[in-house]
Amino acid sequence: MKRCHAILFTCLTIFLVTGCSGKGKEDALQETIDYGTGKTQVNAYQRLKGQIHSIQEQKAKEADH
Numbered sequence: 001m002k003r004c005h006a007i008l009f010t011c012l013t014i015f016l017v018t019g020c021s022g023k024g025k026e027d028a029l030q031e032t033i034d035y036g037t038g039k040t041q042v043n044a045y046q047r048l049k050g051q052i053h054s055i056q057e058q059k060a061k062e063a064d065h
Contacts, residue, residue, distance in 0.1 A: 007036040 014028045034040045 003036070007032065010036070
């Protein structure tokens with residue numbers, strides 16, 4: 001429940017800082033929701049996992065030559 005309150009407080013703060021109109025508000029709100037739900041962390045993890053896989057493939061190709 002504390003996490004929900006923190007997310008709500010963050011959303012309200014963003015509304016006050018960015019104002020109540022425009023695309024920036026929607027983007028800021030979506031970023032807050034993504035962070036609160038863990039989507040941001042999951043996306044970062046998946047990007048890193050892909051980068052690690054690419055590095056491992058590159059090293060394997062270099063080792064074969």
